Amino acid sequence: MSEELFEVEEGIPPNPVEEFLRMDRMPHIWCPGCGIGTTVNCFVRALDSSGLDLDKVAVVSGIGCTGRVAGYLRLDSFHTTHGRAIPFATGLKLANPELKVIVYSGDGDLTAIGGNHFIHAARRNVDMTVILLNNGIYGMTGGQVAPTTPISAIASTAPYGNFEENFNLPYMAESCGAVYVARWTSFHVRHVTKSIKEALAKKGFSFIEIVNPCPTLYSRRNKIGDGLDQMIYYRDNSEIRNGADTKTVGMDFQGKIVVGKFVDRERPTYDSAMMKYYQKKLGEDFVPSEEMRNSIHAEN
Amino acid sequence: MHADPIGVLTGPHFIDGDHACSEGAIAAGCRFVAGYPITPSTEVVERIAERFPRVGGVFIQMEDEIASSIAIQGAVWGGKKAMTVTSGPGFSLMMEHIGYAAMTETPCVFVDVQRAGPSTGLPTMPAQGDMMQARWGSHGDYGIIALSPNSPQECFDLTIKAFNLAEQYRVPVMMMMDECVGHMIERVIIPAAEDIKIVPRRFYEGPKEEYRPYEPERDLVPLMVKVGKGYRMHITGLTHDEQGYPNMSVNTQGKLVRRLVDKLKVNAERIIEFKEDKVEGADVVVLTYGISSRTAIPAIEQARKEGLKVGHLRLVTVWPFPERRIAELAGCIKSFVVPELNFGQIALEVERCAGGKASVHLVPHAGGTVHQPKEIYSAIRKSLKG
Numbered sequence: 001m002s003e004e005l006f007e008v009e010e011g012i013p014p015n016p017v018e019e020f021l022r023m024d025r026m027p028h029i030w031c032p033g034c035g036i037g038t039t040v041n042c043f044v045r046a047l048d049s050s051g052l053d054l055d056k057v058a059v060v061s062g063i064g065c066t067g068r069v070a071g072y073l074r075l076d077s078f079h080t081t082h083g084r085a086i087p088f089a090t091g092l093k094l095a096n097p098e099l100k101v102i103v104y105s106g107d108g109d110l111t112a113i114g115g116n117h118f119i120h121a122a123r124r125n126v127d128m129t130v131i132l133l134n135n136g137i138y139g140m141t142g143g144q145v146a147p148t149t150p151i152s153a154i155a156s157t158a159p160y161g162n163f164e165e166n167f168n169l170p171y172m173a174e175s176c177g178a179v180y181v182a183r184w185t186s187f188h189v190r191h192v193t194k195s196i197k198e199a200l201a202k203k204g205f206s207f208i209e210i211v212n213p214c215p216t217l218y219s220r221r222n223k224i225g226d227g228l229d230q231m232i233y234y235r236d237n238s239e240i241r242n243g244a245d246t247k248t249v250g251m252d253f254q255g256k257i258v259v260g261k262f263v264d265r266e267r268p269t270y271d272s273a274m275m276k277y278y279q280k281k282l283g284e285d286f287v288p289s290e291e292m293r294n295s296i297h298a299e300n
Numbered sequence: 301m302h303a304d305p306i307g308v309l310t311g312p313h314f315i316d317g318d319h320a321c322s323e324g325a326i327a328a329g330c331r332f333v334a335g336y337p338i339t340p341s342t343e344v345v346e347r348i349a350e351r352f353p354r355v356g357g358v359f360i361q362m363e364d365e366i367a368s369s370i371a372i373q374g375a376v377w378g379g380k381k382a383m384t385v386t387s388g389p390g391f392s393l394m395m396e397h398i399g400y401a402a403m404t405e406t407p408c409v410f411v412d413v414q415r416a417g418p419s420t421g422l423p424t425m426p427a428q429g430d431m432m433q434a435r436w437g438s439h440g441d442y443g444i445i446a447l448s449p450n451s452p453q454e455c456f457d458l459t460i461k462a463f464n465l466a467e468q469y470r471v472p473v474m475m476m477m478d479e480c481v482g483h484m485i486e487r488v489i490i491p492a493a494e495d496i497k498i499v500p501r502r503f504y505e506g507p508k509e510e511y512r513p514y515e516p517e518r519d520l521v522p523l524m525v526k527v528g529k530g531y532r533m534h535i536t537g538l539t540h541d542e543q544g545y546p547n548m549s550v551n552t553q554g555k556l557v558r559r560l561v562d563k564l565k566v567n568a569e570r571i572i573e574f575k576e577d578k579v580e581g582a583d584v585v586v587l588t589y590g591i592s593s594r595t596a597i598p599a600i601e602q603a604r605k606e607g608l609k610v611g612h613l614r615l616v617t618v619w620p621f622p623e624r625r626i627a628e629l630a631g632c633i634k635s636f637v638v639p640e641l642n643f644g645q646i647a648l649e650v651e652r653c654a655g656g657k658a659s660v661h662l663v664p665h666a667g668g669t670v671h672q673p674k675e676i677y678s679a680i681r682k683s684l685k686g
Contacts, residue, residue: 022534025545055530060374071534071546076527078377079536079546081400084370087334087362091371094358094529095332095378099528120363278353287306289331289357291379 020044020054022074029068033215033227035186036066036133042189043131045105046196057100060089063216064108064140066133069104083113086121089128097127097271098297100200107134107148107247111167115147122176122205127269129199129206132169133186143217150253152183154221169251173207174263180206181246181263186213187234188259195261204269211257224254271295301500303327303460305493307355311595313488317455317481318343320488321411322351324436324459325383327496330409331357332375332382334368336390339423339478341413344385345437365390369397373406377535379526381463381501383409388417391430392437398472399438400537402560405514405522407466407501409459411475413482416641416667426479427667428590428641434474435619441557444620445571446474448589452486452571458616464499469563470521478641480591480670504531513544514556520563564620573616574625578604582611584635584683585627587650589615591670592639599676610680618646626653635683639663659683 021044030036047057054075061070063082070077080088085103093101103110110118110132121128137155138144145155148169149162173181180202182195191209199206213219213230224230233254239251242260247256268276275296278286288296307326315323321344325333333352335345345359352359358375362368365386366451374380386394401408414430416422434446445465447458455477462473504511504523505545513533516522522542525531525665537544539553577600579585584603588596592616601612613629617621626649628638635658637648647662654660660684 022545055532056528058527071536074532076532077534078374079534080370080537081396081537084366084397087367087371088374090360090362090367091332091334091374091376091382092378093374094360094371095375095380095382095529096526099378116363117367120367274358282353285354287354289356289358292358 012267017041017044017049020047020074022072025072028072030065031216033213034065035210035212035227036069038186038189039131039133039192039210039212040069040224040285042192043196046145046146046193046200050197050200052200056098057102058092058183059102059104060085060092061103062105062114064109064138066104066106067109083109084117085109086117086128086130090121090126091202093126093128094271096291098291098298102176103126103128103130105132106139107132107136107169108138108146108157111169112147116177119172122173122178122207124270125177125179125267127204127271129196129202130208131196132207132209132213134169134209135218137214137218139214139217143214143221150251152253153218156217156221168246169209170207170249171246177205177267178207178263179204179265182207182261183209183211183249184259185211185234185238185257186260187231188238191259198261204267211251258273301498303493303498304329308493308496309490310492311490313490314485315452315488316343316483316485317449317452317477318413319347319505320452320455321459321475321477322347323347323490325409325463325486326351326355326357327456327490327493328381328460328463329498330381330383330463331355332372332380333357333359333384334362334371334375334382335385336362336365336368338365338387338390340415340482341385341387341411343482344411344413364398365393369394369410370400372408373397373401373404376406376408376653377527381410385411385413387415387423388430389411389420391433395433395437398444399440399442400420401472402438402442402444403537403665404535405470406472407470409462409466409473409475409658411459411477414476414478422668424479425668426591426641426670427474428478428645429594431476431618431642431645434476442560444472444474444619445469445564445617446476448476448615448618449481450590450593450614451481452484452488455481456488456490460496460498464497467499467501468521469567469571470524471564474619476590478591512542514540515542516559516563519567520559568620571617571620574622574624575614575616577612579611579613579629580650581609582633583609584680585611585613585629585633585675586637586639586680587613587615587646588639589618589646592641595671596639596675596676598673601682602673602677603680608680608684615646621649623653626650627655630654630657633658635659635661637661637663637676637679637683639665639671639679640669641665641667
């Protein structure tokens with residue numbers, strides 16, 4: 001790709017999201033019609049309006065198309081191993097609770113190979129925001145079936161269509177203990193932005209599922225059009241039901257998508273629970289780490 | 301730099317190797333441990349769980365060994381010294397993250413209290429079957445450091461050394477203990493904090509905009525920064541350039557992997573530690589590591605009593621392997637005898653380095669217990685006949 005493509009013409013103000021991106025890494029790898037970039041735009045705008053000190057923000061991704069998000073953000077950013085963004089983020093957060101830690105990854109990464117870590121981080125209420133892009137398949141490896149593939153959808157390893165029940169992710173997140181659970185599609189850019197901003201302000205394990213098209217390997221194989229057709233499908237078939245019972249928000253192949261903010265509640269975070277518990281049990285013998293002490297002071 | 305006194309229990313103790321390892325970690329400045337229970341290593345994390353809230357540390361029992369072995373790496377980038385602790389089955393699960401630590405040059409310590417395998421094997425009994433896995437277990441080419449203690453005192457001392465080496469060379473360092481050493485109770489002397497040498501993390505301190513996470517220093521090791529300090533670095537397990545950015549070119553791959561391997565090669569002589577006893581003028585050298593070094597001693601003494609010229613070379617650092625010393629000795633002696641609680645792992649390395657100049661006699665053992673000294677004695681005798 002020639003560099004001239006990205007030369008800024010004089011007099012044209014730069015795109016406001018550019019300062020948040022590693023422009024020296026553009027162009028990105030995502031396909032035309034994919035919504036990952038759209039969500040990154042939402043994320044950056046949410047971050048911008050959040051008032052957070054960007055030097056204290058870290059983004060951790062796993063492997064896959066969405067796993068590449070960390071690499072394009074001009075923040076401290078980690079591209080970890082497949083499925084392990086959450087336990088990496090857990091270590092990072094507990095080492096330095098002053099950080100705002102965001103996990104940004106895909107459905108296969110976070111709920112198949114990384115499913116065990118997802119449920120335990122939610123149970124512990126580790127203070128992190130998990131942004132999960134759900135395209136219903138493994139995109140980067142060529143469109144294989146995933147725990148999120150709807151029944152009857154065709155995937156490269158389900159050539160006759162999928163017959164396995166798929167995860168209802170908001171229900172899973174809520175039942176495991178997440179304090180904030182929302183679902184949107186990459187059509188809902190304003191809702192996504194608002195939701196990310198809310199999640200970033202939330203203490204504890206916050207979870208946002210963003211339903212996202214994979215025109216190259218899902219839509220084409222399933223003969224449901226291109227990226228634009230999926231946007232139209234999202235627009236026409238999404239139903240906003242804030243506060244919906246997450247048991248009822250499972251997704252079918254090209255069926256109705258229930259979106260909205262489903263859960264917003266308070267639970268003690270892992271690090272604050274640890275601090276309080278040890279303070280009570282050990283009294284003056286308890287020596288918290290310097291970072292942990294600072295983060296509690298900052299809260300009070 | 302010396303140890304932070306808050307964590308150092310100076311004085312004599314009567315503790316097992318697992319507990320000594322925990323104290324070594326605390327003295328070394330380790331303040332983050334993630335683990336998953338597994339015999340015979342569990343006592344290490346049990347002591348850490350008790351001690352850490354009193355010394356400013358964070359211990360978390362993760363959902364599995366995969367999570368533990370990556371959580372420590374998140375903590376390292378967050379600024380902590382960190383370790384995880386396991387045994388064979390868990391060590392197998394950690395392999396991918398040993399590769400991640402090698403590739404991202406994340407200094408951390410993996411403690412493996414070895415038990416007999418394969419698979420679930422003999423959970424409560426010793427072996428030394430993970431020695432090659434420690435070196436080669438993750439895919440691709442990279443280097444690591446592995447240490448092999450033979451007493452609770454060394455479990456303490458070498459855990460400190462493991463952390464120091466990890467920081468010096470930015471590699472994962474393996475503490476290759478075994479069930480015997482882990483559960484053996486002996487006198488352990490913990491020195492005063494000011495007598496414990498600590499290698500601090502080597503931080504970059506230049507201008508932020510000029511920071512390149514993988515630009516090596518003269519010793520081929522790059523400098524680190526902490527998350528949250530405004531450097532905005534990117535770290536990936538993909539092949540990356542000096543900026544830390546993914547780069548899928550053959551040249552970048554060649555340059556990076558060569559440096560990951562070379563940084564241990566060029567520093568090998570500074571890293572390698574072994575102990576020799578009457579090796580000069582010997583006809584046969586018994587080469588040991590870990591618990592096998594102790595079962596070899598009665599055999600060596602018996603043979604010496606009978607007039608045989610027997611030397612003893614004990615590896616403290618197993619990886620990188622002391623290739624040069626083995627090659628040198630091979631030119632002067634008739635044979636090496638290598639007792640191992642496996643069916644031949646380090647013996648293969650000895651054979652390779654001896655290059656046919658001295659014969660190599662493995663004394664194999666499937667694990668579950670230690671060698672009988674008479675097995676080693678017979679091998680010494682036999683090695684001199686050929």
